Amino acid sequence: MATTSRRSCWSSSGPPAAEERPGGYLCRVAAWKLADRTLKLERPLAAGIVNVTDDSMFAGARSSSPEAAIEDGLALAEAGFGMLDVGAVAARTGPPVPAEEETAKLLPTLEGLSERTELPISAGTFSVPVAEAALRAGAVAINDISGARAPALFELCAETGAGLVLMQLDGRPREDRDPPRREDVIEHLRAWFAERIEAALARELDERQLVLDPGLDFDLGVHDGLEVLRRLGELRSLGRPLYVSLSRKDLLGAALSGSWTERAPAEQREWATAAAAAIAVENGADILRLHDASALQATQVAGAIRG
Numbered sequence: 001m002a003t004t005s006r007r008s009c010w011s012s013s014g015p016p017a018a019e020e021r022p023g024g025y026l027c028r029v030a031a032w033k034l035a036d037r038t039l040k041l042e043r044p045l046a047a048g049i050v051n052v053t054d055d056s057m058f059a060g061a062r063s064s065s066p067e068a069a070i071e072d073g074l075a076l077a078e079a080g081f082g083m084l085d086v087g088a089v090a091a092r093t094g095p096p097v098p099a100e101e102e103t104a105k106l107l108p109t110l111e112g113l114s115e116r117t118e119l120p121i122s123a124g125t126f127s128v129p130v131a132e133a134a135l136r137a138g139a140v141a142i143n144d145i146s147g148a149r150a151p152a153l154f155e156l157c158a159e160t161g162a163g164l165v166l167m168q169l170d171g172r173p174r175e176d177r178d179p180p181r182r183e184d185v186i187e188h189l190r191a192w193f194a195e196r197i198e199a200a201l202a203r204e205l206d207e208r209q210l211v212l213d214p215g216l217d218f219d220l221g222v223h224d225g226l227e228v229l230r231r232l233g234e235l236r237s238l239g240r241p242l243y244v245s246l247s248r249k250d251l252l253g254a255a256l257s258g259s260w261t262e263r264a265p266a267e268q269r270e271w272a273t274a275a276a277a278a279i280a281v282e283n284g285a286d287i288l289r290l291h292d293a294s295a296l297q298a299t300q301v302a303g304a305i306r307g
Contacts, residue, residue, distance in 0.1 A: 032241050032287070033208040034120055034163040035140040039083075041241055041286045044303040046296045047083040047122065048076030049247060049289060050113070052105040053090045066108035073113045079293045080300075084117070085143055086110055087124030091218075102130050107137045114138025122165065128152045135160050143289075145169060145218070147196060154203040164205070165243050167213035168192050168220075185224040186234050189214055193238050211243040211287060217250050222260055225251040229276060233284035241286035246276050248291060274298035282306060 032039045039045065050073040052063050063069035073084050088106035089097045106123060113121055114137070123134035126146035131153060134142070141163030148154055148166060157164045168189055170180075182188045193212050201207060212235065216225045235242055246252070252272040253263035264272075270292055277288050277295045281302035288299050 031208065032141075032163055032211050033161070033206060035135065035161045037120065037140070038208075039120065044281045044285055044299050044306075045082040045287045046080075046299045047085045047243075047287055047289045048073065048079070048081035048296075049291050050076065050084050050086040050109065051090070052086065052088040052109050066105055066112065069105075069109045070112040070116070073109070074116060077117045077119050080296060081119070081290075083120050083122065083287070084113060085122045085124055085289055086113065086139070087143070089125065091124075091145055099127050099129050102127065103133050106130065107133055110134055110137040110139050122163065126150070126153075128156060132156055135162050141165065143167075143213075145215070146172070147192075147215075148200070151199065151203060154200045154205050157209055158203055158205040161206075161209070163209050163211065164200075165211050165213050166193070166196055166200070167218070167243075167245075168215040170219040179219045179221040179224070181221060182224050185220065185227050186231050189228070189235060190238060193235070193240075197238070197240070207240065211241045212238060213243040213245055216244070216246050220251075222251045222254045225249070226255065229280055229283065231283070232280060236284055242284055243287045243289065244280045244285040245289035246280060247273050247289060247295060249273075252276055270294055278302040 030041050032041060050069050052066055052069040054064050063072050073086065076084060086106065086109050088102045102125065110121060110123060120140050121138060122141035122143045123131065123139035124143040125131050125134060126144050128150050131142045142153065142157060143165040144153060145167045147169045197207065197210065200210060214228045216228065220228065232242060248266045248269040250263055252269045253265065254260045256264040256269065256272055271294065273292060273295045277290065278298040280288060281299055290296060
């Protein structure tokens with residue numbers, strides 16, 4: 001299958017350098033294909049975080065039951081978020097969570113939200129059986145923090161037409177490790193994403209179903225994470241929308257305190273998130289995964305200024 005003909009920002013020789021202009025990059029992708037619709041991305045979109053967990057890194061986004069999570073999701077919809085991202089397994093380090101336990105919390109939440117809101121809903125999971133069940137329960141996209149380590153996830157999305165958030169991760173999810181310092185983190189991300197995009201296309205996934213998440217706080221240290229936010233627009237040479245999950249991240253806590261070991265806790269990172277969201281939009285983010293209405297407003301105003 002030829003890939004270059006389907007990539008609006010690529011030439012026959014592969015991904016070009018992004019074309020620079022004052023305030024950003026010209027290489028823009030304006031849509032994301034989901035299972036039931038295509039999202040237009042002329043302005044940045046905020047995806048509200050809905051956790052059906054009691055151990056997420058931010059206590060203000062923990063829901064102990066599907067019923068509570070449904071109410072949380074409806075409140076985000078009322079606040080003006082354009083999408084909901086629902087997860088039942090915290091991304092933090094920890095033992096494997098059985099699929100049965102994950103689906104018992106995730107599926108009722110997806111079903112309840114899909115019945116009560118028309119917003120598109122993504123399911124955060126890296127389990128293929130859970131992803132398959134989530135798409136039946138009302139999700140129209142999968143947010144996979146493993147980088148599609150299981151090739152069957154590409155095949156599932158190709159079969160169902162579901163959108164896929166492809167997040168950069170070098171190791172396995174929920175395993176603790178020290179992130180390496182990259183000589184050039186953007187070049188590392190470009191090479192990693194290019195390989196995964198080719199793997200997706202080889203399994204018949206329509207490239208329009210993909211958005212790319214650089215994976216802040218996972219296998220990126222504070223220095224590299226901040227460098228990604230500064231140079232985010234350079235990733236547009238990959239030809240796909242950029243999905244940035246930065247809400248209340250540890251790198252923001254470290255930037256606030258000037259220290260990784262004494263970083264400000266998640267509860268103190270609301271306005272740091274708003275500042276980072278505005279800069280990410282200016283530098284090319286299309287979708288931002290967020291907790292707070294303050295960051296939503298920062299995203300909306302930055303998008304209006306960017307035009």
